[in-house]
Amino acid sequence: MCIAGGAITGFSPEAAQPKSPAGERTPQRAASRHVAAHDHLYYEGDARDCLYVVESGWVKLYRTLIDGQRQIVGFANKGSILGLESDVEHSNGCEAVTPVSVRCIPMARVTEICLNDGKLANQLLRQVGRQLGAAQAQLAAVGTQSAEQKLANFLLTICDLCDDANDGQFDMPMRRGDMAEFLGLRLETVSRKMSEFQRRGWIRMESLYHCRIVRRDILESLGEGGTADDGPILRAS
Amino acid sequence: MCIAGGAITGFSPEAAQPKSPAGERTPQRAASRHVAAHDHLYYEGDARDCLYVVESGWVKLYRTLIDGQRQIVGFANKGSILGLESDVEHSNGCEAVTPVSVRCIPMARVTEICLNDGKLANQLLRQVGRQLGAAQAQLAAVGTQSAEQKLANFLLTICDLCDDANDGQFDMPMRRGDMAEFLGLRLETVSRKMSEFQRRGWIRMESLYHCRIVRRDILESLGEGGTADDGPILRAS
DNA sequence: CGCGCGGTTGATCAACCTCAACCCGCGTGG
DNA sequence: CCACGCGGGTTGAGGTTGATCAACCGCGCG
Known part of the structure; x- marks a missing residue:
């Protein structure tokens, strides 16, 4: 689903001099950064001078x-590493959906890790691998599935990813338009299908x-x- | 385009005991393997006991x-590394489109590389990063573009990737169905659009x-x- | 010769897009 | 306080793209 889970550990707050990457919100001292919902962490084309851990x-x-x-090529939450797909410039834009806090890892430190800490390097490699796998899975979904399938899978994935409240209830902080852009659909289509799912009683939007x-x-x-066997349409119009 | 270029160097033939991964075609001694067109290098779910370099x-x-x-989540040719997206099992299947020769790198050696050779580890990390970027680009294409756009871009990418014959002529070894599965279309659609491109004189299939x-x-x-300004349709029916 | 594989082409159809109206909640300013 | 506009969402009508189903072609091969 391109929603890479899999936390990475070991990037302890120490080290990582702030380094203040060109402008806005110089981090305190522990290279940590907070951004408000709908603000950008970085834009496409920005210099990639550090990676971020959500x-x-x-x-x-x-x-x-x-x-x-x-x-939208992916949503990410706690534990994901951002920026690995890029070289000198960010090839993705990154925008906060909810208020977000991230830890910054200067690129210098990343290469340093590769050179010195093999254990961590290996871990890092696996993380990118996971992200690559997730991207491919999403590619397969977007390329082959119908709007209904996409949406069903999306809801299930988000649900499973929200470790809080696991009895089938969950927060789904993104807008309809975000879902659409993620699934390769139009927001009207998403809206319609969501309504339909609800009419049929598959889901309930609190x-x-x-x-x-x-x-x-x-x-x-x-x-x-599989076809849903056309379960009853509650309160059919 | 999910067609990752970017060769990696440094995986010299030495080391890498054959190790003969369960069955078929034990490599000579230098952990190299040849597979015929349309044969599989590995299947989805196979144990990933080595990476391959094409x-x-x-x-x-x-x-x-x-x-x-x-x-199809990607085509790969000379220089690409295969298998990085997986953990213990291959999450992709890999089939030769043309006759192919690959070099095998046992996973043990990969972790060893991470632990000892920081330079190479870094290089490896960048390769996966590139692949991730390519996958995301393809995701964007499949998710947003029309059949026409997809095909146009596809042809251009393949052309640019074939370093041989660079005057606009190139071999395109995959079948129509492969293109379709790559672009998230049906093979009839690909066929139709190819014919149309040719009728209009954009391309010529030798x-x-x-x-x-x-x-x-x-x-x-x-x-x-952009619209093609509806150039003349040669020999319009 | 007949068959199978890969490709092309045609007719029809439905999924999804497009455009547009409308609803609701909220913040702002008169 | 209310009017207003705006952002986000829903719903409807109609159109287009690309899928589906099916026929057919050319070629290589047993």
Whole structure:
């Protein structure tokens, strides 16, 4: 789902001189940074002078194509490392979906890690590997699945990723448009399908950003491409 | 385009005991392996006991979804490293498109590299990063572009990747179906669009698997989302 | 010769997009 | 206080793209 889990440990706060990467919000001393919801952590094309480890909150990573279309290539929360896909410039933009705090790791320190701390380097390599796998999985989903399948799988993934409240209820902090850009759909389509899922009783939206999965079984079969056997449409229009 | 270029150097033939990973074609002594076109290098779910570096030929990497649909997540040729996205099992299948030769690097050696050779570890990390970036780019393409854009960009990318014959002619060893599975289309759609490109004079198929780009400018503008100004349709039906 | 594989082409159809109206909650300013 | 606008979401009508189903072609091969 391109929603890479898998925390990485070992980047202790020590070391990592602030280094103040060009502008805005110089970190205190422990190279940590907070950004408000809908603010950018960095833009496409910005110099990549450090990697970030998400400590709390959700961010979205996206690309803008030449014609202005956008694709969200991943959401990330606690434990994810940001910036590994880039070389000297960030090839993704990164925007906070919720309030977010991240730890900065100057690139100099990263190469230093590779040179000296093999254990950590190996761990880092596995993290990128996981991200690559996640990206490929999402590619497969976007390339082959129907709107219904995409949405069903998306809801299930987000649900499973929110370790809090695990009885099928969860916060889904992204907007409809974000989901659409992630799934390769239009926001109207997402909205329609969400409504449909709810009408049929598969899910229940307690609020716009809080969802409860009622019929996980059906969503799962739907996500796998099975037909949902056209369960009853509650209060059919 | 998920067609990761960027050769990696430094994996010299020495070391790397054959180790003969379960069955078929035990490599000579220098941990090198040859596979015929349309044979598999490995399948989804196979144990990942080594990484491979492509020495010559083209392979395709794909995933199969639960409902049997397939998505090609990347093509790879000379210099690419295969298997980095996986953990203990290969999460992609890998099939030779043309005859292929690869060099095997036992996983033990990979971790050893991380522990001892920081220089190489760093290089490895960058390779995965590139692959991740490529996967994200492809995700963006599949998620947002029209069939026409996808195909135009695809042709251009393949062309640029074939360092041989660089005057717009190139071998395109994959089948129509492969392109379709890569671009998130159906093979009929690919076929139709290819025919259309040719009718309009943008490209010329010398043979089924050899293409010459005639109007690179138009393909480029098309790929960026611009309309091709509806150039003349040669021999309109 | 017949068959199978890969590709092309045509007709039809449905999924999804597009455009547009509308709703609701909220913050702002008169 | 209310009017207003705005952002985000929902819903509807209609159009287009690309999928589906099916026929057909050319070629290589047993």
